[in-house]
Amino acid sequence: MNQPQDTTPAISVRSLVKTFGRGAEMITALNNVSVDIRQNEFFTLLGPSGCGKTTLLRLIAGFELPDQGEVLLHGKEIAHLPPHKRPVNTVFQNYALFPHLSVSRNIAFGLEMLGWDKAKVTATVERMLELVKLEPLANRMPDQLSGGQQQRVALARALAPEPRVLLLDEPLAALDLKLRKDMQLELKRLQDETGITFVFVTHDQEEALTMSDRIAVMSNGLIQQVGTPHDIYYAPETRFVADFIGDINIIRGEVNSTSDGSMQVTLAGDLEMTLAGTASVGQSVAVAIRPERSHFAVVGAPETLSARVTDNVFFGAGTNIHLMLNNGQGFIVRIQGQESGCKPGDTVAIAIERDAAKVLDN
């Protein structure tokens, strides 16, 4: 049998507008946002604080109602349903565990509200405790748990009712670095094991790149780009995305000629490259290059940028060599280890990997 796969998006957000306040103090939190989140996907909303990512999550959860636009859950309009009528659950930033209920009663809460019968509730709670590895703590109260343990209870509580979509609002922000790294993998494992669609909100780009199937980068109430971590990292479409994700060199280029989707661009008045994109001849464009995709070459070799070393910065896993290009713009080359073989004042040549340079919109 060849069953047609259900390709209805788990969440489909259409032209969503949400404003807060009124008059002169009105803030547009979401400015006509549309995005499709696929089934069984680990989808991340990434952006700086105030970019609208949490508002979008709260609109999906039902804690806020949109001014305009639609939210579809598996094809069904839910934008105006109250939270308790939506088959989605939320893991809150500070966990919001019920302080008067034990770990297992917290996990059972949603199931009891749904009116599940007792045996099924007990069995599910046990399964959830096992899933998040908290069996020994079933009868503890939330204030007897560490931050990481509370985090797992919050996860178990939200996963127990088997929601169609799990919403996670910066759930790892309060954990220390090592625990956060562990939980990132743990979350990914839980998503694989349960097959539930995860919508994850974070301002931490590394976290987003580590965990996500796809990422939507947001700023100022708009979605800047949606793509896989690889796309977002190596093929940023806008200056905002390029700047926000990781370290990147953004240098000026002059368009010399264009032909059918590609163009000849002179970078920093020094190196001519063929890049994808459209612009008019003579226009100045911003070109983004990751520090780890540029390397040192023999001075004077063809197809290189020449530059002067200004600083070596060792950061543990590697070293950033800070350079100044001929046109006065800064540039960083990242190498493994500590031995750069160059010192401030040296003149060097930079070779750029094929396809590493991207022309940015605006």
Added chain:
Amino acid sequence: MVAPADISPTSDSQKLARARQIDARRKRNTRLYLLLPGLVIIGLFGLMPLSITLVYSFLKPGSYGGVEWVFSLDAYVQFFVERDIFDDTLSPNWAYISIFSRSIGLSFGATLGALILGFPTAYYIASKPAHQRNFWLFLITLPFWTNLLIRTYAMLIIIRDQGVINLALMNAGIIDKPISILYTDTAVFIGLIYSYLPFMVLPLYASLEKLDLRLIEAAYDLYASRFKVLTKIILPLAKPGIVAGCILVFIPGLGAYITPELLGGGKKLMIGNLIAIQFGSSRNWPFGSAAALILMAVVMLALLLYVRHGAKGARHG
């Protein structure tokens, strides 16, 4: 896969916290003398009169007030049973028992009424932005600026047969003869609620103000209806405030004097009035003392029952 390493109960940070607690406790113990002034006042003007009351309750009444220094259980016996003056047979003394039970009933009703009226009020104030709450709390305390006696007289003027309420209703043609409220249990009931409502609102507010609104969102998110959010989340977390408020209304309500005296017109006695009469016109100090102590015993019993039964849930909030 991640090992659940953080399940062990004692991490280094917890050990440190415990060690610091021990130090803090030692520091606290040296501050015991701060208690002294308060203890002196309570000892002098609380415990001593109480001891005098206790002693008096086991004596015989003097003919013109005061006591005769003769040991007697008459005061207690008189409270519960009546001795027939002709044939000395004993029968339960329903007069006093009914005053007691009416007091308990009225005070309980007033407590319940204050809770029902006070909870939404406290919730409203607690949900206001922090800088506006003080204004509302100020309004709650405003009645205390005037003496309770004056306020009760004012109430009397409002609810009496020719009072504001009845005149307004009659002028509007809704009723043609006044509704008698004054000098009834209803008047005492309303008076008690009015007098003690602030004592309910303040502790309720203190509990609700600490309530994390995200817990309510979390409950909605987990399929709880509005009603379930109230009964499963808000009420249990507000329980310490509810209990404190109920105690603060019920106990003074039980011993209320001014309210039943003025609004009950002396016909509808409460325990407070009964006790006052013994030290006044009846000139039976031992009986007054016994009644006061019996009242205290009832209150302590009620509190004891609460502590044993209800204190379990009060740990949180």
